[in-house]
Amino acid sequence: MDISQIISRGINVLLSPRKVFNEVKSEQINMQQIVIYLGIMALPGLIGYIIGYGVVGVPLVFFTYKFSMGYAIGFGVFYYIMSIVGIIVFGYVINFLAPNLKSKQNLMQSMKLVAFSATPALVAGFFNIYPPLALLIFLAALYGLYMLYIGIPIFMETPKDQQIIYLIISIVAYVVIIFVLNWIVSSIMWASVGGYPITSATSWLT
Numbered sequence: 001m002d003i004s005q006i007i008s009r010g011i012n013v014l015l016s017p018r019k020v021f022n023e024v025k026s027e028q029i030n031m032q033q034i035v036i037y038l039g040i041m042a043l044p045g046l047i048g049y050i051i052g053y054g055v056v057g058v059p060l061v062f063f064t065y066k067f068s069m070g071y072a073i074g075f076g077v078f079y080y081i082m083s084i085v086g087i088i089v090f091g092y093v094i095n096f097l098a099p100n101l102k103s104k105q106n107l108m109q110s111m112k113l114v115a116f117s118a119t120p121a122l123v124a125g126f127f128n129i130y131p132p133l134a135l136l137i138f139l140a141a142l143y144g145l146y147m148l149y150i151g152i153p154i155f156m157e158t159p160k161d162q163q164i165i166y167l168i169i170s171i172v173a174y175v176v177i178i179f180v181l182n183w184i185v186s187s188i189m190w191a192s193v194g195g196y197p198i199t200s201a202t203s204w205l206t
Helices: 003-015 017-024 031-041 043-056 069-101 107-117 119-129 131-155 160-193
Strands: 063-067 198-203
Touching: 003 017, 003 031, 003 119, 017 107, 017 131, 031 043, 031 069, 031 107, 031 119, 043 063, 043 069, 043 119, 043 131, 063 069, 069 107, 069 160, 107 119, 107 131, 119 131, 131 160
Parallel strands: none
Antiparallel strands: 063 198
16 A cells, blocks of 8 residues: 555545445554554644744743754654554554453454544644644544544444443543653653753743
């Protein structure tokens, strides 16, 4: 699958998730393809982060601050990698939970589920280009949860009475994963620069 096909699939899964899920379930997809898909879908977030925090800056009450371009690129790449790692870990968790929720344990099916369900939030990462728009990323993530919900019975063959429980436990697990990864990222940022590297602070009052 080339880049144009991956982008086309990303668009299709956003527009018709249930249809794409049913098509993809029977496809032979390996871990490398999953990582490549996630890497391409996460690129808008990387671009948005670098521009938003390194060029545009973050508006506060009386001034706007921004990172040095070097730090914006470095931390953007780090967040880019960690977001992909978080989704992969989530796939393992989804698969681990399956037998306890009367579902079929299958690692690649769980990876398909989390990769495609993560598409809205990954693509919406572009809104980091103007940090106050980050709320739109949250809304996209909610759509991703809906996709996760409709994908659970398709990929994991979960019976109807277990689907909501599976979704709730999965959400809790993902929140824990994100918390741990954000803690790791924040710790490294503070340890490396002693705080956020502000290169400029432009007052809104001038």
